Amino acid sequence: MVFKKIAIETQSATYGIGVTNSHDSNELQAMVNFIREKSRSSRGAQDGSAGGETDPLDRIDKLKELNEKGAISDEEFEQKKDDLLDQV
DSSP: OEEEEEEEEOSSOEEEEEEETTSOHHHHHHHHHHHHHHHHHHHHHHHHHHTSOSOHHHHHHHHHHHHHTTSSOHHHHHHHHHHHHTTO
16 A cells, blocks of 8 residues: 655656655655666756756746645755856
C-alpha cells in the first residue's frame, strides 16, 4: 500500500516514487531533500552550459505547475520566481 508519492518531472518524462507505510516521515523528508538538492545542482550545471537558452517566463510556468501539485512549497515558488524575474 502506497502512503506517499513523490513526482519527479524532467523535460522529457515524469517519474513517481511510492513510499509505503514502513517508511517514517523523517526518512521521506530526507528523500525529498536529497532529490531537491540534486535537482538544484543539476539545474545549476545546465544553466551554466546551456547559455541561458531556457526562457525565465517558461521556467516560472513550470514552477507554478510544480507548486500546484505540491512538489514545491509556496515559499520555494516565490523565491525562485523572484530570482527568475530578475533575469527578465
